[in-house]
Every structure is written in C-alpha cells, then in structure tokens.
Amino acid sequence: MLDLNTGTPWESVTFTALGTDREIFFNILQEARELALQQQEGKTIMYTAVGAEWRQFGFPRRRRPLSSVVLEEGVSERLVQDVKEFINNSKWYNERGIPYRRGYLLYGPPGCGKSSFITALAGELEYSICLLSLSDHSLSDDRLNHLLSVAPQQSIILLEDVDAAFVSRDLAAENPAVYQGMGRLTFSGLLNALDGVASTEARIVFMTTNYVDRLDPALVRPGRVDLKQYVGHCSRWQLARMFQRFYPEQPLAAAQRFAEQALAVSKQISAAQVQGHFMLYKTDPEGATSNISSSLL
Numbered sequence: 001m002l003d004l005n006t007g008t009p010w011e012s013v014t015f016t017a018l019g020t021d022r023e024i025f026f027n028i029l030q031e032a033r034e035l036a037l038q039q040q041e042g043k044t045i046m047y048t049a050v051g052a053e054w055r056q057f058g059f060p061r062r063r064r065p066l067s068s069v070v071l072e073e074g075v076s077e078r079l080v081q082d083v084k085e086f087i088n089n090s091k092w093y094n095e096r097g098i099p100y101r102r103g104y105l106l107y108g109p110p111g112c113g114k115s116s117f118i119t120a121l122a123g124e125l126e127y128s129i130c131l132l133s134l135s136d137h138s139l140s141d142d143r144l145n146h147l148l149s150v151a152p153q154q155s156i157i158l159l160e161d162v163d164a165a166f167v168s169r170d171l172a173a174e175n176p177a178v179y180q181g182m183g184r185l186t187f188s189g190l191l192n193a194l195d196g197v198a199s200t201e202a203r204i205v206f207m208t209t210n211y212v213d214r215l216d217p218a219l220v221r222p223g224r225v226d227l228k229q230y231v232g233h234c235s236r237w238q239l240a241r242m243f244q245r246f247y248p249e250q251p252l253a254a255a256q257r258f259a260e261q262a263l264a265v266s267k268q269i270s271a272a273q274v275q276g277h278f279m280l281y282k283t284d285p286e287g288a289t290s291n292i293s294s295s296l297l
C-alpha cells in the first residue's frame, strides 16, 4: 500500500499474543528497528524536497570514501577539519549567542569534484544529504524557510548551482529580460531563509557553483558563507595521485610521468575527464600515459 500523501509504502501488522508479558512486543519492535537501521549502516541517505517535507531519494548509497575524491593537496583535509571542528563546538556558539550554523561554498569548473566531495564528507561524518534545487520553480520563500527548518537531524543541506537561481542583482538590473521569471523564490527570501537556519544541532549548508563571479556578494558574506573553496582543474599532484589510486601497483615514477604528459597536453583537465580516460585503459597504465592526447583533449 502507498501513503497517498507521502508516496511511502506502508502496511499494518497486527500482533496478538496470549499471556501477560507486554515486553514481547517491545522486543519485536526493537529488533525490527535495529534491522531497519542495519540496512542504512555504512550508507549515505539522500533526501529531496517534496512539498513541505523531505523525502528519501532512492536507496541509501554506499558511503563514498573521502580518499576516493582527489582534490588539490591539503584541500580535503582542511575542509573536513573545519566541519568537524564546527560540529564539536556547539558550546562555543551557544556561549557567544552565535547561530550554530556554518556555510560553505565550493566553486570551480564542472567535473572537478565538488559534489563528489560533499557526498564523501557526508559519509565521513555519517550525515545524510538534503539536496535542494533553487531553480525549482515550485520553491517559494515560505517553502524554503520551512524546509530548512525541518531538515532531518545530522544532515548537510546542499544547494547546488546557486548561480542558476540567482544572479548578481546588478546583472539582473542591467538585463532584466534575461533573468525574468526565475521562480517564486526571491533573493531576499533566500537570504532570510539562510539567516534563519539555526538550531541546537549543527546546521551545515553547502553551496556549489561553476560561476562564483555571478553570485551576489550578499549571498556569500560571512555568516552565510563562512568558508569558500575553489575546486579546480587537476594539478600535477592530483593527476599523479589519481593515477596511483587507479593503478596502485604502478611505481610513483609512472604516476609522475602520466601527470607531466597530461599537463603538456592541457592545463585544464577535470578529474572527471581523467576518470573517464582511465576507464578506457582499465588494465593498461602504459596505454593511459601514451594515449593521453586522444581522450583528454
């Protein structure tokens, strides 16, 4: 059976037992709960907004290890440390009367690992992800406000491609026709909703964009975005690291040679491109290095 309001499958089960010991029911329920939770163990749950509530999207996904997302040297560690420090410091915020929330902005070209990193971070923290598209035309100021206030506990709110919903107010003023009818969510509604995100629990908001210069400064000011991080094309270090992860049996020198040659072909290679290239040479590291120009251009 389906709950017509939420679309969630459900059924009623009636237990009857002879005797006077009610404990048996509690034990059964406890066991059922543990079994249900076991199914989610080691997994990351994604939620999307449906109407006024968050609904689980697809099956829980196996947690992505942080080490599988190769960002520029030190970047991943810095972000993880910042988030963990924030989560462990509720007292500091309470004592100073500062809303217990932290905003992050990851920006940079497509396919360089912004979304992958956030997914892996959620896995590391054992948090779920609440994915919200600001360009969703059914999103209004009130609905956004409500959704942010009822987000599941221990979740990261992820606003992807924030530039797609709002453009710098100057740009919009210059060319109103282009930016007309971008949904009922207003820019000030978004700012208010972000400012209102406060709870006794750590509230983490991640935003991503490919076009940081299109964002209104009001959106990325401290308090709304506390840490900005550029996630860009692959550096020499990243290329070698990705090679080593893909071909762990290869010596470091082979990884360095791959990185050299890849950069000689182009300085603007995304990690997604590198991953796609390696997939063509799954068991052939030599081929991956000697045929770089064929698929990385």
Ligand SMILES: Nc1ncnc2c1ncn2[C@@H]1O[C@H](COP(=O)(O)OP(=O)(O)OP(=O)(O)O)[C@@H](O)[C@H]1O
Binding pocket: 068, 069, 070, 071, 108, 109, 110, 111, 112, 113, 114, 115, 116, 117, 209, 210, 270, 271, 272, 273, 275
């Ligand atoms: N730094 C990385 N390390 C390992 N894999 C990566 C990395 N960046 C991207 N990939 C792979 O490339 C694909 C796309 O990456 P992802 O969606 O994270 O990029 P993105 O920066 O969020 O792109 P967009 O701006 O288009 O949303 C994924 O399959 C991911 O596994």
